[in-house]
Amino acid sequence: QQQVKQSPQSLIVQKGGISIINCAYENTAFDYFPWYQQFPGKGPALLIAIRPDVSEKKEGRFTISFNKSAKQFSLHIMDSQPGDSATYFCAVSGGGADGLTFGKGTHLIIQP
Amino acid sequence: DAGITQSPRHKVTETGTPVTLRCHQTENHRYMYWYRQDPGHGLRLIHYSYGVKDTDKGEVSDGYSVSRSKTEDFLLTLESATSSQTSVYFCAISVSSGNTIYFGEGSWLTVV
Numbered sequence: 174q175q176q177v178k179q180s181p182q183s184l185i186v187q188k189g190g191i192s193i194i195n196c197a198y199e200n201t202a203f204d205y206f207p208w209y210q211q212f213p214g215k216g217p218a219l220l221i222a223i224r225p226d227v228s229e230k231k232e233g234r235f236t237i238s239f240n241k242s243a244k245q246f247s248l249h250i251m252d253s254q255p256g257d258s259a260t261y262f263c264a265v266s267g268g269g270a271d272g273l274t275f276g277k278g279t280h281l282i283i284q285p
Numbered sequence: 286d287a288g289i290t291q292s293p294r295h296k297v298t299e300t301g302t303p304v305t306l307r308c309h310q311t312e313n314h315r316y317m318y319w320y321r322q323d324p325g326h327g328l329r330l331i332h333y334s335y336g337v338k339d340t341d342k343g344e345v346s347d348g349y350s351v352s353r354s355k356t357e358d359f360l361l362t363l364e365s366a367t368s369s370q371t372s373v374y375f376c377a378i379s380v381s382s383g384n385t386i387y388f389g390e391g392s393w394l395t396v397v
Contacts, residue, residue, distance in 0.1 A: 179327075205383055216375055216388035217328065262327060268383030270335040271343060272318045277327040 179276025192250040194279045196263035205266040287387035288312045297395045304363040308376030316379040317359040321372040366396040
């Protein structure tokens with residue numbers, strides 16, 4: 174059973190547009206929801222993260238929206254740029270020693 | 286730079302041979318992880334460690350073993366490599382459970 178479902182699998186957005194990636198989870202015990210960005214040939218890097226006590230967190234052009242009742246959270250990239258082209262992963266954690274459980278990833282392409 | 290060094294970065298090996306991947310950290314973090322990344326599967330946890338000599342299995346641990354004799358080093362061993370273990374392997378570290386994890390640059394392993 175997949176603990177976190179990420180969509181879409183791939184996404185093409187025009188430069189200056191808004192990129193939106195969604196994740197859904199089942200376990201209400203999860204209490205940490207990060208997004209990671211990965212460029213080809215590199216390891217994933219933390220982009221932004223949220224705890225369930227807030228519904229939104231914004232850092233620059235990146236925003237996480239969190240809907241606790243729907244058990245969903247999403248990443249919004251405003252004014253998307255070609256340099257944002259990468260693979261994005263959502264993840265969840267319940268606070269255990271076993272780290273993060275990741276979604277399958279979204280390959281984002283920003284067209285100039 | 287998360288202070289993580291993975292070695293080797295690239296390796297080609299034959300089916301049935303043993304392979305050891307090394308992860309070295311300079312941060313003195315308690316938690317260390319090994320993930321594998323495959324197309325269509327995202328990042329999946331192989332094994333993790335919550336202290337010296339304290340390790341446990343992750344989602345895809347079959348065919349893998351780990352050891353942690355020092356805080357800074359976490360070794361992943363494929364006892365008898367198979368073609369299904371061709372993958373990119375990422376080591377990660379975390380200062381505390383249920384929190385941000387930081388990834389290394391990855392080890393590309395090809396089993397022929």
